[in-house]
Amino acid sequence: MSGPTPIHLLTGFLGSGKTTLLRRMLADPAMAGAAVLVNEFGEIGLDHELLERVDDTVVLLKSGCLCCTVRGELAEALLALHSRRARSEVPFFDRVAIETTGMADPYPALSTIRSHPVLRSHYRNAGVVTTVDAVNAPDLLNTRLEALRQIGAADLLVLTKTDLAAPGMVSDLVARLAAVNPSARVLTAPEATAEDFLAEAGDTPAAPADALPHHRAGGVRAETPVTSFSLEIEEPVDWTGFGLWLTMLLDRHGENIFRVKGILNLRGEEHPVAVHGVQRLVHSPVHLERWPDGRRASRLVFIVHGLDHARIEASFRAFDAMSRRVTARGSVA
Amino acid sequence: MCSLCGVLGCDDHWTSAVARPGVYTRNTDRIARRREAARRLAVANALLSTRRLRLSEWQGRSYVLASPTGNTRVFDALSHLWSEAGALAGRPFDPLDPDFIASVEAIR
Numbered sequence: 001m002s003g004p005t006p007i008h009l010l011t012g013f014l015g016s017g018k019t020t021l022l023r024r025m026l027a028d029p030a031m032a033g034a035a036v037l038v039n040e041f042g043e044i045g046l047d048h049e050l051l052e053r054v055d056d057t058v059v060l061l062k063s064g065c066l067c068c069t070v071r072g073e074l075a076e077a078l079l080a081l082h083s084r085r086a087r088s089e090v091p092f093f094d095r096v097a098i099e100t101t102g103m104a105d106p107y108p109a110l111s112t113i114r115s116h117p118v119l120r121s122h123y124r125n126a127g128v129v130t131t132v133d134a135v136n137a138p139d140l141l142n143t144r145l146e147a148l149r150q151i152g153a154a155d156l157l158v159l160t161k162t163d164l165a166a167p168g169m170v171s172d173l174v175a176r177l178a179a180v181n182p183s184a185r186v187l188t189a190p191e192a193t194a195e196d197f198l199a200e201a202g203d204t205p206a207a208p209a210d211a212l213p214h215h216r217a218g219g220v221r222a223e224t225p226v227t228s229f230s231l232e233i234e235e236p237v238d239w240t241g242f243g244l245w246l247t248m249l250l251d252r253h254g255e256n257i258f259r260v261k262g263i264l265n266l267r268g269e270e271h272p273v274a275v276h277g278v279q280r281l282v283h284s285p286v287h288l289e290r291w292p293d294g295r296r297a298s299r300l301v302f303i304v305h306g307l308d309h310a311r312i313e314a315s316f317r318a319f320d321a322m323s324r325r326v327t328a329r330g331s332v333a
Numbered sequence: 334m335c336s337l338c339g340v341l342g343c344d345d346h347w348t349s350a351v352a353r354p355g356v357y358t359r360n361t362d363r364i365a366r367r368r369e370a371a372r373r374l375a376v377a378n379a380l381l382s383t384r385r386l387r388l389s390e391w392q393g394r395s396y397v398l399a400s401p402t403g404n405t406r407v408f409d410a411l412s413h414l415w416s417e418a419g420a421l422a423g424r425p426f427d428p429l430d431p432d433f434i435a436s437v438e439a440i441r
Contacts, residue, residue, distance in 0.1 A: 003353070239348075239359070240348075240369065240372045240373050240376050241376055243347075243348035243373070243411075244348075244373070244376055244377055244380065244414075245428060247346075247348070247411060247412065247414065247415060248380075248415045248426055248428045249428050249429070251412075251414075251415040251416055251419075251426075252415065252425055252426065252427045252428065252429070253427075253429065273357040275347075277347075282347040283347065284347055284350035284351075284353070284356045284357075284358070285347065285350065285356065285357040285358070286355055286356060286357060287355055287356070287357045307429065308429065311429045311431070311434075312429065314434055315428045315429055315434050315437075318434045318437040318438045319428065319437060321438070322376075322379060322380075322437050322438070322440045323376045325440065325441060326375050326376050326379045326440065327372055327375065327376065329375075
């Protein structure tokens, strides 16, 4: 096979139906070539048994949580799978699905895959799917920052247990999820197909046009709410200045920036460029063929924890203008 | 160095990604790479000049950051720039600090 193997990360709070969803996805022929890593926090791992696949492409990462104690184990497991595939010791796989523990912050796993000096040559992050329990999520959104990080990191949100929740509750939750993460698709579990599960993050790059400009999304603590907002810039953006700005912003405030996603109208470029990141991790930017809805403008959605929207916008504009002034001095234009 | 694991050699910064189908990068050929590197150095140095720091490239492989007193830091990826610069300057570079935004606006 050519190119790095795509990795699909499945996350979601405790009891939100991750294993049930994965089990259904694995039954689909589109997932036939998927290796599976299951991370469980507990003495005895059970989830991998529930998947009902018995070959060596199902690996259990146990006795710790993926976002802290078993990060090294994740890298080792992925490298071992890669080596064993090369030696034909395991059935061939063309993608990997990782199920995290319910408490895991998805960022460390994404960052390990992106930054590990060997892993990054063989694997790439393809997308994050987060299950959301329609019965318990409304309370979780008020109390658990982990749940908000998981929702903020998602490219696809899958609502589970909708049959147990009142219809009004589900529609309220959908509205609330759109506020937490306006850049993610939201599907109910029965609607979600393997194609949805496997959709690449870069396939849905556009910041939604109807993202509310300043929206309060969740209140973990009254004084530090998780909020989302969109930044829209008509004027072409300078790529060099944008790169230095976002790198500095994430270096200083990355733990409070759950998500950045959007498209850029870059100076000197005909086509839009999609960027997306989770906390301090930014994926390789992707060239798009055309402008979503035909409108040539940069649109970025931010999901932040306790950061001032107006100041982020002021900072962005100051860096962009400065970068254009500096590069226009002549020698580096 | 990787912010999580401390592994050295994470030089594949997203602003200069390895050229692959579909990926936007200016890291496509030697001339484009050098042109973007020069632009990046110029803009980074404009920002660093607010704290009297100076960035240069070493053989196109590493960055060398120097203070006016001769302290230097060497690192191999742009992702380390602002943490190194903050450490060398004695206080972090915060793009949301109103005073820093004002100093960025004053750069000519």
